[in-house]
Amino acid sequence: MAKGPTVYHVAERAGVSIATVSFTFRQPEKVKASTRELVLAAADELGYVPSASARGLARGRTGALGLFAYDYLLDPSGGPGVQGGLPHDVDAPGDREEGNLRLFPLYVDEVQRGVELECWRRGQALLVGGGNPANNEAVLSDIAGRVDGLAVFPRSVPVEALARIARRIPVVEVSESLRNRGMDHVTVDNASGARAITEHLIKGHGLTELMFIGAMPSTDNDERLEAFRGALAAAGVKLRHEPRYPAGGELTVAETVRTICHQGSLPQAFVCATDQDALVVMDVLAAAGVAVPKQVAVTGFDGIAAGRVIRPSLTTVRQPMERMGRTMVELLLDRLDHPEKPPVDLKLPVRLVLRESCGCQPS
Amino acid sequence: MAKGPTVYHVAERAGVSIATVSFTFRQPEKVKASTRELVLAAADELGYVPSASARGLARGRTGALGLFAYDYLLDPSGGPGVQGGLPHDVDAPGDREEGNLRLFPLYVDEVQRGVELECWRRGQALLVGGGNPANNEAVLSDIAGRVDGLAVFPRSVPVEALARIARRIPVVEVSESLRNRGMDHVTVDNASGARAITEHLIKGHGLTELMFIGAMPSTDNDERLEAFRGALAAAGVKLRHEPRYPAGGELTVAETVRTICHQGSLPQAFVCATDQDALVVMDVLAAAGVAVPKQVAVTGFDGIAAGRVIRPSLTTVRQPMERMGRTMVELLLDRLDHPEKPPVDLKLPVRLVLRESCGCQPS
DNA sequence: GAACCGAATCAAAGCGCTTAGATATTTCCT
């Protein structure tokens, strides 16, 4: 287990210079076939594995991309998680350690998967870092020092810290395009999605008393709310139920809905800012004995897996999450070749997914 | 976007030597407080981010661990995937690109998650690499050059390639402990699990005609089969249905079960080698109009999320997957400190999870 | 056979950081 063999050892064994060894691995066509085999044989016998540190230092590029994957489930302010309303199970209690909370892949998981797949497809190494809410910045900086480009989730890290990193290497962020100029962004067409789902409720199901609800004010959610309002106005529906936005976590979504149930002032539909919000809403409604979609329709936004399996299944707007991840990788690699191009905001299309919770029939 | 600032720039700006800059970041207590602040200020103004390549080269350690995550779903021989028998959905067709196959986290996903969480908790950087079945070895070698230790899934990579890597850096493998001496292993107590589930069928449900079935002969599966046999023998149950093991994929599990259905020679229970096998079995049975568990019981092994949600829910033996991932990281870090200790085989406990598919009632 | 040429190989200069060991500075005694 002594310190492993280096180019020097291989070179000596093959009777060539270290330059030739390097060429053999990086630009094989520059080396005469016979020499190449000699070197490869020596490398093989020695069990030579090139040091990425040395290469990275010499080339000025590490050849790896980074993903800063913030775990929302570990976030104390993250709310009740995704499991509300899902089928319970005899072995659930005490199984937390083993991933009960993660029965389904979450939004971030699916995007992360896209990043992984695209990196692998392109032979790029991928460093995934996580917070560790304690020392997010230290972790981020550590990752930044290891990679050529970085993909991050919104609000996983302070803006200034991110800006600082972005001065050194390309950074691409999901959503939040309005803030953080100076880096690329991948977003989805929130407006179209929210409009489509609102119009469907109005025209498809003849509902007019719609209420928008969501836990967090984010760029995405704001755009959705805006489009929701627009769709109501366009349809000539007057806003009986004011959009509710228990922003900042003052009032949780659950509490808000619970109150509404008690007051008996239910709208005809809850248009939720996200699927996770919708799951919470449906959970509360079930507990209060309110039938979905009979008494009230519920819609989400995102298209996470859990919404597909829950009963009633969740009508939603699906974001192309895997593709978003892949796109981030593409943007990063592009940016490495063209550092001076102006920052890009790539807006990906969404798709209305009609399921049971709005009143549609499953096929 | 010029090449970023280095220790030299920071040193110059702070009016100290580069050594002091380095100390400020690595061993702050060795630097006088006033100097430290000077350096940190300079670093901050310059947007200094230490280069991990340079550090790795100088220290002989990269400070990162690697995970070689083979994607079984991309494996052409991987069989029908996990979705057999799961609820279908209006938006399923054509949605493949967006992760339909991964509606639930698979075994590898949960283990990977454990690796990630433990790395993050310990402030370790984590490199996840994937095959790319084409050039697995190249990818593996690339990763190996970047990390201090490597975690791999069984049979994701040729044994010799792995052995070669293991000569250079610590490697820990899931399962397969019988092969590949010379590296650490994390396994589970397959024997206890298989025995427990078999005994439950015999004593709990009074079944005597049990049939073992699984797609792949692996160390894990062999141990399970062995314990299955042992449990039958111990219970004095004679083996009416010979353990069926369509090894090597000659006959797929699906075909085997289909044939059995047609012949009308059903056992009282299918004891499957893995949950994925069990899902396939249940899918075929459903298609053949055979009621589970009324006409035949089915059990799995692993405890993947899908088995919890499918109806009837799947009785199985749960592996502590997240913990296995965490354990791999622990072993790796241990091994770095104690290279000469003999290789370890860590056998983690499993837990019998009774659900509907064996005939038990959900609570 | 001298002059020349392309191809193959090599020598050497870093890349940005860590860390012994040397040196400068401060602290604390007597």
Place this chain on the structure above:
DNA sequence: AGGAAATATCTAAGCGCTTTGATTCGGTTC
């Protein structure tokens, strides 16, 4: 105040690789 001991900082030598420009080599051409 003088000097030893403790502390703070610096000098300089790598770490293993890439890559430019120089050198060597085996042939061609005239």
